Amino acid sequence: QKLDFVAYYHHIIDRFEMSKGEQFDFKRELPNKEIYTTIDKDKMTQVLDNIISNAIKYSPEGGTITFRAWPVGKRLRISVSDEGVGIPKNNIDKIFERFYRVDKARSRQLGGTGLGLAIAKEMVHAHGGDIWAESKWGKGTTIYFTLPIKGIRESDRR
Ligand code: ATP
Ligand code: MG
Secondary structure, three states, X not given: OEEEHHHHHHHHHHHHHHHOOOOEEEEEEOOOEEEEEEOOHHXXXXXXXXXXXXXXXOOOOOEEEEEEEEEEOOEEEEEEEEOOOOOOHHHOOHHHOOOOXXXXXXXHHHOOXXXXXXXXXXXXXXXXOOEXXXXXXXXXXXXXXXXXXXXXEXXXXX
16 A cells, blocks of 8 residues: 555554553654655564564663664655664674574573564565664664665645
C-alpha cells in the first residue's frame, strides 16, 4: 500500500509506548510532513517490531529510545537508537546473518532465535531499501534503514 510512513511510524511507536513501562523514555524526532512510501504493512510492521523489541531487549538499564525519520534525496531514512549494551565493532555486520547472536549465553537467556534482523534485512531489500547498524560497545546501538520516497506533502500534524 502507498501510505504516509510518518503517520504509520507514529502508530507503531504508540503501540510500544503503551506497554513499555517506566524504565524507558521514548523520544520522537519525526518530520511534520507526510512522506509517502509503498510498503507491505504486515511485513514492515514485522521489521519495526523486531528492531524496536531488540532496542528494548538489549537495554537492560532502560534509557532513552529515539525514533527518527528524515528524507535523504529520494529515500526516507528511518532509525531507532538505544542506550543499551551495544555491539562490538567487528560483529556489527554479522547481526544481519541468520541465527547470529553477539553473546550466546546472554541471548539465550533473553530468548529469541537470532532470525529477527535477517528477516528484517530480507524484507527491507524487498522494499528497495538498505539496512545497517552503528554501535558503540557498552554505549548503545542505532539501526538505520531506507525506503524509496513516493511523495512528500505538507501536513497539519503537530
Ligand atoms: P529474535 O529476533 O529472532 O527473537 P534476536 O533478537 O537474538 O532473536 P536478531 O534480532 O536477529 O536476533 O538480532 C541478532 C543479534 O544482534 C542479537 O542476538 C543481539 O546480539 C544483537 N542485537 C540486535 N539488536 C541489538 C541492539 N539494539 N543492541 C545490542 N545488540 C543487538
Ligand atoms: Mg530480535
